[in-house]
Amino acid sequence: DGGITQSPKYLFRKEGQNVTLSCEQNLNHDAMYWYRQDPGQGLRLIYYSQIVNDFQKGDIAEGYSVSREKKESFPLTVTSAQKNPTAFYLCASSIPGGNNEQFFGPGTRLTVL
Amino acid sequence: AQSVTQLDSQVPVFEEAPVELRCNYSSSVSVYLFWYVQYPNQGLQLLLKYLSGSTLVKGINGFEAEFNKSQTSFHLRKPSVHISDTAEYFCAVSDVAVGDDKIIFGKGTRLHILP
Numbered sequence A: 001d002g003g004i005t006q007s008p009k010y011l012f013r014k015e016g017q018n019v020t021l022s023c024e025q026n027l028n029h030d031a032m033y034w035y036r037q038d039p040g041q042g043l044r045l046i047y048y049s050q051i052v053n054d055f056q057k058g059d060i061a062e063g064y065s066v067s068r069e070k071k072e073s074f075p076l077t078v079t080s081a082q083k084n085p086t087a088f089y090l091c092a093s094s095i096p097g098g099n100n101e102q103f104f105g106p107g108t109r110l111t112v113l
Numbered sequence B: 001a002q003s004v005t006q007l008d009s010q011v012p013v014f015e016e017a018p019v020e021l022r023c024n025y026s027s028s029v030s031v032y033l034f035w036y037v038q039y040p041n042q043g044l045q046l047l048l049k050y051l052s053g054s055t056l057v058k059g060i061n062g063f064e065a066e067f068n069k070s071q072t073s074f075h076l077r078k079p080s081v082h083i084s085d086t087a088e089y090f091c092a093v094s095d096v097a098v099g100d101d102k103i104i105f106g107k108g109t110r111l112h113i114l115p
Helices: none
Strands: A003-009 A009-014 A019-025 A032-038 A042-051 A054-059 A064-066 A077-080 A087-093 A108-112 B003-006 B009-015 B017-021 B023-026 B031-038 B044-052 B057-058 B066-068 B073-078 B087-095 B109-114
Touching: A003 A087, A009 A019, A019 A032, A019 A087, A019 A108, A042 B023, A087 B009, B003 B087, B009 B017, B017 B109, B023 B031, B023 B087, B031 B073, B044 B057, B044 B066, B044 B073, B073 B087
Parallel strands: A009 A108, B009 B109
Antiparallel strands: A003 A019, A019 A077, A032 A042, A032 A087, A042 A054, A064 A077, A087 A108, B003 B023, B017 B073, B023 B073, B031 B044, B031 B087, B057 B066, B066 B073, B087 B109
């Protein structure tokens, strides 16, 4: 089945540690996105990538980094510079030039202790 | 800049009653419009989308939405809700302009179904 996988589902880290969240898709989509979700805040865009080896900052990129070495993969690193990293993180993908519909993974809940 | 306003953060409704979740957007260009649903601790799932054509759009699980260009609204409706509709619902907008694939999401409306 085609889809987007995110791992792990739940992640716990100590303050000051970097952590990498995985996002893999087998939909053959060129574009991929990372969102952060906090209660009552909706989805806020962290980074997005429209093609391999290229990515752009979203609205809240500070304290995060990404890479896009393969079409299928778009990992997100939450660095120690992110002041409030505890949140639900969602990865999505879409077909550029289509109707902009995005397909979402199941999410990773990160808790920093 | 685009923005999406979901007028109600929470909507309680009795089971089998009708419901309307309101959404207004601001954009000076042609847009695509979406409603997504999120069940607890899950990702978002597309309910329906408006791309062009008929202003009444039907989606999954008995939901429908009406695009009103003059009022810049895209309200979501269901004639009779079920307990399984308990979830958070997100309205979203995206420019039709070529090269801009980003979607702007509203802050969500939490639907509570009362027995």
